[in-house]
Amino acid sequence: MLKGHQSWVFRNKPVIVSTAAVVGPFEGRGPLAEDFDIIHGDSFIGQDSWEKAERTLLEEASTIAIERAGITKEQVQFHIGGDLLNQIMSSSYASRTLTIPYIGVFGACSTSMESLALASYLIDTGGAKHVLAATCSHNSSAEKQFRYPTEYGSQKPPTAQYTATGSGAAVVAGSGSGPVVVAATIGRVVDMGIKDPFNMGAAMAPAAVDTITAHFRDLQVGPDHYDMIVTGDLAKVGHDIASELFDKHNIPMHKTRFRDCGMMLYDYDKQMVQAGGSGCACSAVVTYGHLIRKLRKGELKRILVVATGSLHSPLAIQQGESIPGIAHAVAIEAVPESPVEGG
């Protein structure tokens, strides 16, 4: 149900009964490798194009999550998902394989939490028994679509981000064992005039701050409420901007608890990812691979995942537009014991 202006609280505590995270070779050499279900050795994943490889990642993650939930795909009422490719091609074609009624969504890299928020909403209100939320991205298909031909091997500025190759999927249900989704905040489109497609962090940071601030206001909680508040893919540049904005607004974010998936997925010292990771898969594989594991083990109790999306369209940039950002936040708890509403 609605809480405040743009948030939902889930009184029936939808359960994330299973998740899966599948990644490419580069992500498999990062610090979270042990948390992934499949690490592919080749970025083509046995396909003849990167786009088909991306779709295969999504099909794999979805299939593993559904199997792990102990159900068949026929028992899943809705598949909610999207990706970065034009016409969310990977999700639509994967859904053709899954044959689950399909709600296509798009919020660029915020799609991971947009889909989890909607899935949790449907479960909470009796609109489904099982919902699959899944997203994916592929470094090479994104590079050729959004920036330069991959073969061109263009050099990148330090503000650029590395689109993650992978897919994360979750099955949400009304009952079962697993972390529970307790609230979600849907973000507004925020545009601070950034026109550089090699600086997505700066484009997304104000949106992240806007959504987190709205979440605090709507739920009447503060940063202390969470063990970890983790943005999707602001990476180093965007994370620094967001931290400064919180300081400016006198919102005391804990330096050690305010994290970013784009800074967690790769090893800065060894992997050349400029400012950090990005892509629909970035927050999806870190959340569904790494963070959910920590929640299951009790190493984290309560987190807020704020997936950030740069609504970058090459055509808009060619027409002189700036890049708007958006962020959607989902609050997940290890055990369904403490009410979120502070009262």
Add this chain to the structure above:
Amino acid sequence: MLKGHQSWVFRNKPVIVSTAAVVGPFEGRGPLAEDFDIIHGDSFIGQDSWEKAERTLLEEASTIAIERAGITKEQVQFHIGGDLLNQIMSSSYASRTLTIPYIGVFGACSTSMESLALASYLIDTGGAKHVLAATCSHNSSAEKQFRYPTEYGSQKPPTAQYTATGSGAAVVAGSGSGPVVVAATIGRVVDMGIKDPFNMGAAMAPAAVDTITAHFRDLQVGPDHYDMIVTGDLAKVGHDIASELFDKHNIPMHKTRFRDCGMMLYDYDKQMVQAGGSGCACSAVVTYGHLIRKLRKGELKRILVVATGSLHSPLAIQQGESIPGIAHAVAIEAVPESPVEGG
């Protein structure tokens, strides 16, 4: 709440308190001209690109619908919408102007009913007080993105469809005056192997039949239940295929009550639209301009709008893929008196 496998029934009868339909010059010369709020005389709508024109149409329709609902945009909790352009650019940039928390969705031309279904769901379950559902398309921006450069003036086969220029928007609320949304069925992705981007009707027809059949099964109703069952944009070719499929499955669709927005929007004898209209705007302007008016006047009592989407991505076609289709259905009634569940 869930009904059957892939449908929702809305017990609290969300009200479509206002709608708006804005179109381009060509649509203004069609038979539904009197039902539109604005008919633009120029397809650039005072902008310097067709993409910006498309966004302007969406901003106009949204603004009119919100004003007509007697509220301010600050009173709208969520804007749900999408369009055909890569990265649903028109919707995202319009949402930047609207500054309403934004749920971007994509189902190609089925987006109109995907967004109305979700908006109605949120209202029915207390997730919002007012939701804006809005979609748009523009003939020239779609042509250049999906087919050939507009300047090329390519000839078209008779199976081709004409993407509508326009935007339709609706405000859904928990109470108020207007037609009510009583049920929705979310469709699956269906692919019958069509590879011709100039024959969308054939690609979408099986999806329309799949969703309508699922709707009948889930709600335990038949074609007789509705005054009109109207598909989004199958146009002549797709409508004929769908009619044949229903005959084959022994589902007795009424010839006069089974209609298609793509065949209603233009004047076949005078306007060169090949098989008929298409685009996110097609079902949106026919529904929000024409059909809602008929429901308000009592000329229609109960309709099922089945927006059809061809999940066509040029890149997928270039890689030898066929074009999957999808369809989402929304049942709308003139007065909130008769339960849909037949019991």
